[in-house]
Amino acid sequence: MIDNAVDQVLERANLSDKLKRMFRKCMLNTITTTLVQKKDDSAFLFTGDIPAMWLRDSGGQLRVFLNLDDPSGKLYDVIGAVIRQQFRYILLDPYTNAFNFAGNGNCWSAIDKSERQNPWSWERKYELDSLCFPVELAYFYWKQTGRVDLFDGDFLAAVKELIRVFRVEQHHEEQSEYFFIRDNGIEQDSLPNDGRGIKVGYTGMIWSAFRPSDDACEYGYLLPANMFAVVILGYLEEIMTAFYPEETDLLGTITDVKKEVQAGIVEFGIVEHPKYGKIYAYEVDGLGNSNIMDDTGVPSLLSLPYIKYCDTDDAIYQNTRRFSLSKDNRYYFEGTAAKGLGSPHTPPEYVWHMGLAIQGLTSTDEEECQELLRLFETTDAGTDLTHEGFLADDPTIYTREWFSWSNSIFCEFVLKEIGKLKL
Structure with a gap:
């Protein structure tokens, strides 16, 4: 069901044969290697080389496919089935970031300790952005397909649970x-203070335990995730008004939380950098401390226009972008083969393909974008696929042979460059 759509996209596209081949392989990779239809009306989407479905990754994996025409409706059926599964998972446990295919008790680590056990939970690292991605995908699905069957009782119940968590984690x-x-000796895999995280003060923002990289937050208010929350709360306002007009109290709460989070971003999340001026911090604690960095995992500070928090010409974003893509950001790396955003999740000097794609998706500089396309051609280690991180001096040394979300974001960047990106 994808081959014809990919052919249409690539027809008359001004791309090298290598990029066309990479685009085709990356698009087909998600549908043919990570998707499993369940016996009910839902579906399961593996993240790639890990046998679990991440709420965040599954949203990112499928967003690109909403840019394709689907006359048969079969592709849209699959996307809708995955969205149903996402919201059912939220109802099972909104603090779990990655889920099993069935309630079989499989997990990333049997030594994990949390206040709740769930046999569906592969990993219970609470990440604010994980609750945002399913809403984003459902909203784009509605807007691109016109289908409204998702907005049923399960969806509403999951939204109520999501908003309950937002309210709790504001405090x-x-x-x-x-x-x-x-307790495995890896600092970024666990929270300090008996698993509660470093103490925070009230800001109006929503606390998150972990980043999109699945690494622990240094300070609990992760700015990119809160910015994403503002965006999806706006989507929920529109959805509630259109499909659940009787839920006036819920709509009011959604609006209140959105205003409080945005006010917290403005009051606590903007810092004065001596070189770049006003920029967004990556994390703050509400007690005067801030973490000035950027990580490649989406949502990142670099990705703010991609998640539709602001326009690319926003002054504070542009200042933040210049910082993010500089050596002043300790997770920006330059080598003989590539330069770009990395992450504390991977070794030093590793550049992420996802970061390169987001840099391109948020760039208005055609020379910059052409150079980024060249980097994709020359850093795939001959696989015609993207990876997680690769050594900036030697792209044949990389992490994750099979990383579907990264493949999808690369394809979004290609669509942008050939003028066929709808979202």
Whole structure:
């Protein structure tokens, strides 16, 4: 069901044979290697080389496919089935970031400690962005396909659970029972303070335990995730108004949370950098401390126009972008083969393909974009696929042979460059 759509996209596209081959292989990779239809009306989407479905990754894996025409409706059926599964997972446990195909008790680590056990939970690293991606995908699905069957009782129940968590985690110190400990000696895999995380003050923003990289937050208010929350709360306002007009109290709460989070971003999340001026911090604690960096995992500070928080010409974003793509950001690396954003999740000097794609998706500089396309051609290690991170001096040394989300974001960048990106 994808071959014809890919052919249409590549027809008369001004791309090298290598990029066309990579685009085709990356698009087909997700549909043919990570998707499993379930016996009900849902579907399961593996992240790639890990036998679990991430709420975040599955949203990112499928967003690109909403840019394709689907006369048969079969592709849209599959996307809708995955979205149903996402919201059912939220109802099972909104603090779980990655789920099993069935309630079989499989897990990333049997030593994990949290306040709740769930046999569906592969890993219980609470990540604010994980609750945002399913809403984004459902909203884009509605807008691109015109289908409204998703907006049923399960969807509404999951939204109520999502908003309940947002409300609780605005007051993490006083109201949250969540903790997470993985006593494996790896600092970024566990939260300090008996699994509760470093103490935070109230800001109006929503606390997150972990980043999109699945690494622990240094400070609990992760700015890119809160910015993403503002965006999806706006989507929920529109959805509630259109499909659940009787839910006036819920709509009011959604609006209140959106305003409070945005006010917190403005009050606590903007810092004065001596070189770049006003920029967004990556994390803050609401007690005067901030973490000035950027990580390649989406949502990142670099990705703010991609998640539709702001326009690319926004002044504070542009200042932040210049910082993010500089050596002043300790997770930006330059080597003989490539330069770009990396992550504390991978070794030093590893550039992420996802970061290169987001740089291209948020760039208005054609020379920059052409150079980024060249980097994709020359850093795939001959696989015609993207990876997680690769050594900036030697792209044949890389992490994750099979990383579907990264493949999808690369394809979005290609669509942008040939004028066929709809979202």
